[in-house]
Amino acid sequence: MPARPVSIDDIESLALGAWILGTGGGGSPYQGLLNMRRLYRDGRHVALLDPAELADDDLVAVVSQMGAPLVTQERLTDPATIATAVQMMEEYLGRRFRAVMAVEIGGGNSLQPFMAGALLGLPVVDADAMGRAFPEAQMTSFAIHGLPMFPLTLADIRDNAVIVSRAASWKWMERLSRKACVEVGSIAATCKAPRTGREVKDCAILHTTTKAIRLGATVREARRAHRDPVQAVIEAERGVLLFAGKVADVERRTTEGFLRGTATVGGLDECRGRSFAVAFQNEFAVGWLDGAPRVMTPDLICVMDSVSGEAVGTETLRYGQRVKVIALPAPPVLLTPRGLEHVGPRAFGYDLEFTSVFAP
Secondary structure (H helix, E strand, O other): OOOEEEOHHHHHHHHHHHHHHOOOOOOOOHHHHHHHHHHHHOOOOEEEEOHHHOOOOOEEEEEEEEEOHHHHHOOOOOHHHHHHHHHHHHHHHOOOOOEEEEOOOOHHHHOHHHHHHHHHOOOEEOEEOOOOOOOOOOOOHHHHOOOOOOOEEEEOOOOOEEEEOOOOOHHHHHHHHHHHHHHOOOEEEEEOOOEEHHHHHHHOEEOHHHHHHHHHHHHHHHHHOOOOHHHHHHHHHOOEEEEEEEEEEEEEEEEOOEEEEEEEEEEOHHHOOOEEEEEEEOEEEEEEEOOEEEEEOOOEEEEEEOOOOOEOOOOOOOOOOEEEEEEEOOOHHHHOHHHHHHHOHHHHOOOOOOOOOOOO
16 A cells, blocks of 8 residues: 555644653654644645555665753754754665654654654655664664664754764664764764665564554543543553552653653552652663562553643653553563563663563
């Protein structure tokens, strides 16, 4: 089937759903949403391309905004910057891209390919490489499948431009590109290693943009029907409610291009008298119920506003928020032994054996 038009209503749902899938990270989609509203008003619309429609030798640009989510509250998103990173890669390769896709469907990074696509006239592939958001370059389905990790282009709003032509490993690519990102202010637009149509079809996590749109539409419909939007998400996506309460404490810091910290939620209603703590590195990584591990990556740990169903990012957590903590299932590739090496709790420095909330 040909690429289908994406309406501005779809974009509104995408921003809402991807913020939930971001598990606290990926950057707030708000600025990206404002940019897309403006681009659509200017007549720059985007189409969504089913991965099956890619020819095996088509070239796909994989884009994201790299950096610490907290910085995005002070440095506004500019669609031209992500388009520049894509054009840099085309110039470096001497080839044109067939389409663009997100490296992660979570948070604001879900909108990065739409901004690039709107400016460059390229469709967006209905796929990503995480099925959620993760903080580091080696935490992708492409890395899990052992695909090459270079070249990478990086651009910022000051007209700085960096090309990483080679890297010894995925972790070295993370270190090199993260260092460049820190030097330009801990936020930059990147175009990751280009992917062929065959690699996308075989190694990406498919139809996640459609999933995020569906998830956002679920929340919006629940609001219109005066239903609990958090419960609607749980029912629609086979989720699990982990905790309900009020944010009692937040400790966070921006270091080495990441937002790290811990939030503590005091229980309300059926959780009264209990406590839930969740640690994060851009995204929520591990949650403890009354001091015992309850949920951990790669299961999706989502903190949501109890009333609106809006996701709460690690940079927007604040004292007194009424929240519900839920878990959503992870894409199967992340649960394989090799997947857990890349994105399990030990990949984040926690000496924990992965146990899924969804284990039988």
